[in-house]
Amino acid sequence: MGKRLGKQTVALKDPPVVRGWAAVGGKKEGEGPLRDCFDRLSEDPYFGEQSWEKAESRMLRDCFTLACDKAKLPPSELDYIISGDLLNQCISSAFAMRDTSVSYFGTYGACSTMAEALSLGAMLIDGGFASRVCAVTGSHFCSAERQYRFPLEYGGVRAPTAQWTVTGAGAAILARGGEGPKLTQVTTGAIVDAGITDANNMGAAMAPAAYGTIKAHFADTGRSFADYDAVFTGDLGAVGHDILQSLLEKDGIDTQLKYMDCGMLIYDRKTQGVNSGGSGCGCCASVLAAHILPAMEKGIWKRVLFAATGALMSPTSAQQGESIPSICHAVVIEREG
Amino acid sequence: MGKRLGKQTVALKDPPVVRGWAAVGGKKEGEGPLRDCFDRLSEDPYFGEQSWEKAESRMLRDCFTLACDKAKLPPSELDYIISGDLLNQCISSAFAMRDTSVSYFGTYGACSTMAEALSLGAMLIDGGFASRVCAVTGSHFCSAERQYRFPLEYGGVRAPTAQWTVTGAGAAILARGGEGPKLTQVTTGAIVDAGITDANNMGAAMAPAAYGTIKAHFADTGRSFADYDAVFTGDLGAVGHDILQSLLEKDGIDTQLKYMDCGMLIYDRKTQGVNSGGSGCGCCASVLAAHILPAMEKGIWKRVLFAATGALMSPTSAQQGESIPSICHAVVIEREG
Numbered sequence: 001m002g003k004r005l006g007k008q009t010v011a012l013k014d015p016p017v018v019r020g021w022a023a024v025g026g027k028k029e030g031e032g033p034l035r036d037c038f039d040r041l042s043e044d045p046y047f048g049e050q051s052w053e054k055a056e057s058r059m060l061r062d063c064f065t066l067a068c069d070k071a072k073l074p075p076s077e078l079d080y081i082i083s084g085d086l087l088n089q090c091i092s093s094a095f096a097m098r099d100t101s102v103s104y105f106g107t108y109g110a111c112s113t114m115a116e117a118l119s120l121g122a123m124l125i126d127g128g129f130a131s132r133v134c135a136v137t138g139s140h141f142c143s144a145e146r147q148y149r150f151p152l153e154y155g156g157v158r159a160p161t162a163q164w165t166v167t168g169a170g171a172a173i174l175a176r177g178g179e180g181p182k183l184t185q186v187t188t189g190a191i192v193d194a195g196i197t198d199a200n201n202m203g204a205a206m207a208p209a210a211y212g213t214i215k216a217h218f219a220d221t222g223r224s225f226a227d228y229d230a231v232f233t234g235d236l237g238a239v240g241h242d243i244l245q246s247l248l249e250k251d252g253i254d255t256q257l258k259y260m261d262c263g264m265l266i267y268d269r270k271t272q273g274v275n276s277g278g279s280g281c282g283c284c285a286s287v288l289a290a291h292i293l294p295a296m297e298k299g300i301w302k303r304v305l306f307a308a309t310g311a312l313m314s315p316t317s318a319q320q321g322e323s324i325p326s327i328c329h330a331v332v333i334e335r336e337g
Numbered sequence: 338m339g340k341r342l343g344k345q346t347v348a349l350k351d352p353p354v355v356r357g358w359a360a361v362g363g364k365k366e367g368e369g370p371l372r373d374c375f376d377r378l379s380e381d382p383y384f385g386e387q388s389w390e391k392a393e394s395r396m397l398r399d400c401f402t403l404a405c406d407k408a409k410l411p412p413s414e415l416d417y418i419i420s421g422d423l424l425n426q427c428i429s430s431a432f433a434m435r436d437t438s439v440s441y442f443g444t445y446g447a448c449s450t451m452a453e454a455l456s457l458g459a460m461l462i463d464g465g466f467a468s469r470v471c472a473v474t475g476s477h478f479c480s481a482e483r484q485y486r487f488p489l490e491y492g493g494v495r496a497p498t499a500q501w502t503v504t505g506a507g508a509a510i511l512a513r514g515g516e517g518p519k520l521t522q523v524t525t526g527a528i529v530d531a532g533i534t535d536a537n538n539m540g541a542a543m544a545p546a547a548y549g550t551i552k553a554h555f556a557d558t559g560r561s562f563a564d565y566d567a568v569f570t571g572d573l574g575a576v577g578h579d580i581l582q583s584l585l586e587k588d589g590i591d592t593q594l595k596y597m598d599c600g601m602l603i604y605d606r607k608t609q610g611v612n613s614g615g616s617g618c619g620c621c622a623s624v625l626a627a628h629i630l631p632a633m634e635k636g637i638w639k640r641v642l643f644a645a646t647g648a649l650m651s652p653t654s655a656q657q658g659e660s661i662p663s664i665c666h667a668v669v670i671e672r673e674g
Contacts, residue, residue: 001338002466004416008440010466051657079341080525088425089651090445094528098649098662103345103525105453106445106649106664108427116442120457127464129339129347129523147653186466188417188440191431312435312443314426316484320388325435327443 002126006220008187008213012126015182018333019132019175020071023290024063025282026141026167028274032267037290038168039066045142045167053092056085056140059282060096060169064136067171067289078102078173079130082117085281086110086139086165087147093137102134110310111206111235112189113137114170114285115329118306121174122183122331131176138169139280148199148315159200163237163263163279164272170285172293181296185332187217191312193325199313203240203263203276205324206309210236211247213307213328218253225256229301232292233328234284234308235263237276262287262308284308296335303334339463343557345524345550349463352519355670356469356512357408360627361400362619363478363504365611369604374627375505376403382479382504390429393422393477396619397433397506401473404508404626415439415510416467419458421450422618423476423502424484430474439471447647448543448572449526450474451507451622452666455643458511459520459668468513475506476617485536485652496537500574500600500616501609507622509630518633522669524554528649530662536650540577540600540613542661543646547573548584550644550665555590562593566638569629570665571621571645572600574613599624599645621645633672640671 002010022039030041040062047055047062060083068075081100083093084107097104109116117135124130142152144165150156158164174183192212196205210233218224225231236244241261248255262284263277288306295301307330313322339347359376367378377399384392384399397420405412418437420430421444434441446453454472461467479489481502487493495501511520529549533542547570555561562568573581578598585592599621600614625643632638644667650659 002464004466013465053653053657084445086426087651088653089423089447089649091649091651091654094649094662094664095654095659098528098530101527104528104664105457105525108421108443108445110426120442123461123464123466127339127460127466128350129341129460129464188442190438191435191441193435312426312428312431314424314428316390316425317428317432320390322432325431327431327441 002123008216009185009220011185012122012183014126015184016122016125016174016176017178017180017182018172018293019178019180020067020173021289021293022063022066022070022171023286024059024169025286029168032272034266034290052140052143052146053087056092056138056143057095060092060136060138063169063171064134067173071173073173075100075102078132078134080105080124080133082107082121082133083136084108084113085137086144109327109329110312111279111281111283112308112310112327112329113281115306115308115331118331119186119188119329122186125174125176133174134171136171137281137285139165139282141165141167144280158275161201161239161276163202163276164274165280166266166278166283168282168286170289181293181333181335183331184334187213187330189213189328191325191327193323195323197323199318202279202311203237204243205311206326207236207240207243209326209328210244210307210309213330217330225254225258228258228303228305231259231305233261235279236261236309237263239276306331306333339460345553346522346557348522349459349520351463352521353459353462353511353513354515354517354519355509355630356515356517357404357510358626358630359400359403359407359508360623361396361506362623366503366505369609371603371627389477389480390424393429393475393480394432397429397473397475400506400508401471404510408510410510412437412439415469415471417442417461417470419444419454419470420473421445422474423481446664446666447649448616448618448620449645449647449664449666450618452643452645452668455668456523456525456666459523462511462513470511471508473508474618474622476502476619478502478504481617495612498538498576498613500539500613501611502617503603503615503620505619505623507626518630518670518672520668521671524550524667526550526665528662528664530660532660534660536655539648540574541580542648543663544573544577544580546663546665547581547644547646550667554667562591562595565595565640565642568596568642570598572616573598573646574600576613643668643670
């Protein structure tokens with residue numbers, strides 16, 4: 001049974017445990033700083049399938065299966081799967097889960113989808129509606145390029161502010177009771193539109209949404225950066241990271257060097273040619289499962305704010321000259337001891 | 338605090354009330370059997386906007402505002418908005434809600450999205466995480482045709498099994514306590530893929546999902562058609578309706594003439610040229626708000642099963658020869674007295 005702490009935040013009374021997690025990545029992700037942290041890396045961008053979309057779906061499914069295995073949980077014992085992705089009509093997640101026989105909620109929050117899925121999953125468990133929920137999201141560079149930008153064969157030059165869609169997936173199994181990192185609070189974002197129209201500068205469009213949600217979280221909980229070992233956004237990239245940093249500084253908020261962005265952690269921007277950094281439903285999801293949760297398990301961090309951002313535009317809205325509505329959903333993850 | 342009744346069904350302990358609702362439709366919907374039931378009908382397919390997508394977004398926003406007005410609730414007093422639509426990246430709902438300042442969950446379940454939003458909203462309220470939630474979904478014939486099929490100017494001939502995407506939106510405000518129809522149970526569908534590959538025959542693809550969810554609901558609750566005054570699917574159309582009817586009959590399940598489909602209720606198939614019937618996120622949502630909830634308010638029906646279906650394919654998956662995964666989410670709505 002939850003408790004509302006403020007306008008956008010709820011506290012979970014009996015916080016669900018992250019019982020297992022998994023991260024799958026592609027070749028480029030395997031060449032980045034987190035190369036040793038993924039559960040599986042595929043040299044083959046097709047993941048053995050015949051199209052980019054089917055590859056993305058296969059990757060999601062593999063990640064889901066790995067997470068269930070690591071949680072020692074047969075998929076049939078899940079009460080809900082909550083999933084989503086960037087493809088039109090969210091096909092990669094739907095096709096990935098079509099033979100699971102598990103109750104399924106499709107979600108769409110662009111690159112914030114993993115935090116949305118974790119938020120809903122945690123509330124379903126704490127509300128007594130479920131004992132075990134899997135949150136799983138992913139993205140694929142090649143399917144995203146084809147759909148959002150240009151066919152790969154076109155070889156378009158990328159803007160310096162552009163981000164690189166991560167080929168990756170992350171899954172987390174939430175459960176009632178047990179040992180492990182716990183989801184203790186959920187701050188759900190409202191949509192923020194700062195008037196940015198440049199679809200090659202998602203970081204600038206999303207930073208105000210992250211700012212809004214983090215400010216709301218602090219207002220609702222009375223906390224500050226001092227109460228966290230680390231605060232992650234995902235995925236503003238370097239451009240958005242710096243905008244958020246300066247928005248917070250203007251408010252007199254000291255980030256105490258604890259603020260990091262998942263889009264900057266997954267690649268080496270100096271050598272990997274990703275411009276502003278990583279993005280996509282698979283970026284913060286895989287960084288969560290490959291980097292953040294394992295570090296919490298090792299006791300490196302005890303309390304983390306995971307604030308995932310999403311740009312809720314489409315190629316059609318961009319072509320119609322619309323600005324980019326954005327959102328940021330945050331969850332607090334804590335580890336005792 | 339919820340209670341699990343079975344593999345796919347939960348009961349709400351303190352069932353949320355549908356405190357207000359609204360339905361908005363277009364010209365064709367205003368010529369159909371429910372013409373006198375909509376809160377607002379627009380002769381202008383553009384709803385005063387400059388593109389089909391913006392029209393859809395405007396319609397969703399108008400419906401949302403109407404529902405809040407009818408519930409006598411300032412939008413700022415909502416704890417969550419849960420919304421979704423058929424457009425790529427769900428832009429019509431995101432753009433409609435971008436200036437609400439209310440915590441927002443984007444959902445995607447194709448034409449089942451309204452039932453998904455109601456399910457999640459009801460659980461968030463019963464779980465203690467919210468007091469007031471708006472579920473709102475919609476679709477627009479012209480934006481859907483352009484995106485899924487052909488530009489309108491092409492004048493393509495429609496298959497007899499094809500359905501007509503409803504230009505309409507439906508919104509429902511769920512709240513803790515008060516008078517009105519209540520959401521008492523939620524049965525959440527798993528994805529079902531019956532191997533249908535004909536994107537012009539969604540009814541056939543979705544009927545097995547409806548069958549699965551209705552059977553699961555009866556198994557989990559021990560109920561049958563005898564326990565309901567009416568059972569609605571949305572939106573199988575005539576083809577899917579007949580398939581579901583025969584699947585149930587083969588199992589020896591007597592529907593007692595209580596089974597109806599929202600896609601058949603919204604249009605007069607004899608005179609309106611809609612082939613198998615209506616479809617789209619706005620079909621069952623507007624039929625719920627224009628027809629089902631008002632009839633319950635009048636005491637015509639006391640217990641209804643609202644089982645919305647969605648086809649989780651995309652033009653890309655269809656072009657790649659994939660079959661159509663489908664889903665059906667059901668909620669029980671009851672009125673005392």
